[in-house]
Amino acid sequence: MSLIEVNQVRKVFETTVRRKGRFGTLTSLFRPEKREVVAVEEISFSIEKGESVAYLGPNGAGKSTTIKMLTGILEPSGGSIHVAGLLPHKNRKQSSYQIGVVFGQRSQLLFDLPVKDSFDLLRYMYSITWERYHHNLREFSEILEVGHLLDRPVRTLSLGQRMRCEILAALLHDPEILFLDEPTIGLDVVAKERIRAFIEKINREKGVTLLLTTHDMNDIERLCHRTMIIDKGKLIYDGSLQYIKDNFATERQIRAAYLDAVSAKAVAEVFAHWEGIKVHTDELVVRITYDQTRVDTSELLKLLLDRANPRDLTMQDESVDALISRIYREGMDGNPKQQQRIAKEAIAQ
Ligand SMILES: Nc1ncnc2c1ncn2[C@@H]1O[C@H](COP(=O)(O)OP(=O)(O)OP(=O)(O)O)[C@@H](O)[C@H]1O
Numbered sequence: 001m002s003l004i005e006v007n008q009v010r011k012v013f014e015t016t017v018r019r020k021g022r023f024g025t026l027t028s029l030f031r032p033e034k035r036e037v038v039a040v041e042e043i044s045f046s047i048e049k050g051e052s053v054a055y056l057g058p059n060g061a062g063k064s065t066t067i068k069m070l071t072g073i074l075e076p077s078g079g080s081i082h083v084a085g086l087l088p089h090k091n092r093k094q095s096s097y098q099i100g101v102v103f104g105q106r107s108q109l110l111f112d113l114p115v116k117d118s119f120d121l122l123r124y125m126y127s128i129t130w131e132r133y134h135h136n137l138r139e140f141s142e143i144l145e146v147g148h149l150l151d152r153p154v155r156t157l158s159l160g161q162r163m164r165c166e167i168l169a170a171l172l173h174d175p176e177i178l179f180l181d182e183p184t185i186g187l188d189v190v191a192k193e194r195i196r197a198f199i200e201k202i203n204r205e206k207g208v209t210l211l212l213t214t215h216d217m218n219d220i221e222r223l224c225h226r227t228m229i230i231d232k233g234k235l236i237y238d239g240s241l242q243y244i245k246d247n248f249a250t251e252r253q254i255r256a257a258y259l260d261a262v263s264a265k266a267v268a269e270v271f272a273h274w275e276g277i278k279v280h281t282d283e284l285v286v287r288i289t290y291d292q293t294r295v296d297t298s299e300l301l302k303l304l305l306d307r308a309n310p311r312d313l314t315m316q317d318e319s320v321d322a323l324i325s326r327i328y329r330e331g332m333d334g335n336p337k338q339q340q341r342i343a344k345e346a347i348a349q
Pocket residue numbers: 013014015037038039057058059060061062063064065066
């Protein structure tokens with residue numbers, strides 16, 4: 001059995017709809033109208049020990065709901081979940097020993113007390129031996145550089161400092177699995193990088209299995225070898241980010257800079273009416289954006305160089321950010337030519 005096994009899992013929330021108007025409010029009070037929200041719809045996947053997996057999806061796709069079910073906070077409406085051989089919602093206490101959880105937008109630290117007090121409380125809750133506790137605290141606080149923060153009340157910490165303490169708190173009891181829900185949200189570039197480096201280290205050196213949700217593509221590129229995409233409660237992709245890049249990144253941009261505006265204009269005119277090509281000129285710079293599946297790069301370059309010699313020439317493929325946003329908008333059929341291959345790969349992996 002895999003470390004995490006999710007089989008045909010659904011989660012349906014029942015919400016109450018408020019009717020409009022004065023009478024509506026009264027009627028809602030006595031005869032509430034119920035509506036079902038399907039947050040997760042029959043998803044299945046398994047994760048092996050030591051994997052680091054990104055769980056992506058647009059807002060409201062069902063990521064947090066999935067994590068809450070995996071951690072036992074929510075009970076699935078259907079299907080089955082096994083985490084480290086346990087049913088999380090039925091064996092919440094037992095399974096909490098195997099997992100650590102970091103919610104970027106919520107804290108497990110006691111706000112008015114010194115950081116160390118929350119760690120002491122966790123030691124007690126998880127029955128961590130003093131030896132192990134001191135060892136982990138020393139090791140993690142050194143790498144995360146939080147030693148000087150331990151006596152400070154949590155409410156006085158910056159977001160970056162607090163997140164480092166949150167991650168330490170989640171790992172004190174040596175969990176096998178770490179769930180991270182937006183661990184770098186709101187952090188500056190340096191703080192993000194510090195957290196990424198630490199997460200990468202515990203995955204590589206301690207073999208902690210990672211499942212993380214994020215809207216930051218740098219998190220995934222740096223940390224995850226596997227990407228799952230959920231949309232409207234359904235798993236639409238399970239495979240590598242590289243595969244998506246190789247098969248979906250159809251857009252490419254050539255930026256050519258010229259010594260004079262006349263040359264730039266002349267080059268722009270060549271491509272102005274080409275189908276599948278967008279041209280943008282900014283005085284000395286021409287940006288040509290095109291679909292690689294429809295336009296031959298070498299032909300395009302030949303024409304471009306024939307017209308005028310650029311001072312500088314760069315080529316850039318669609319960024320991962322732009323690519324994933326496109327998949328959120330258009331689904332996995334954004335590139336019809338590849339659609340069948342992608343689906344096959346997603347199923348086979
Ligand atoms: N307790 C709840 N009661 C009713 N509906 C809920 C509840 N929790 C989540 N939902 C709904 O379930 C769907 C999935 O929500 P979820 O929070 O899992 O999305 P998400 O992918 O984590 O989004 P985000 O990126 O914005 O955090 C949404 O439509 C949300 O409104």
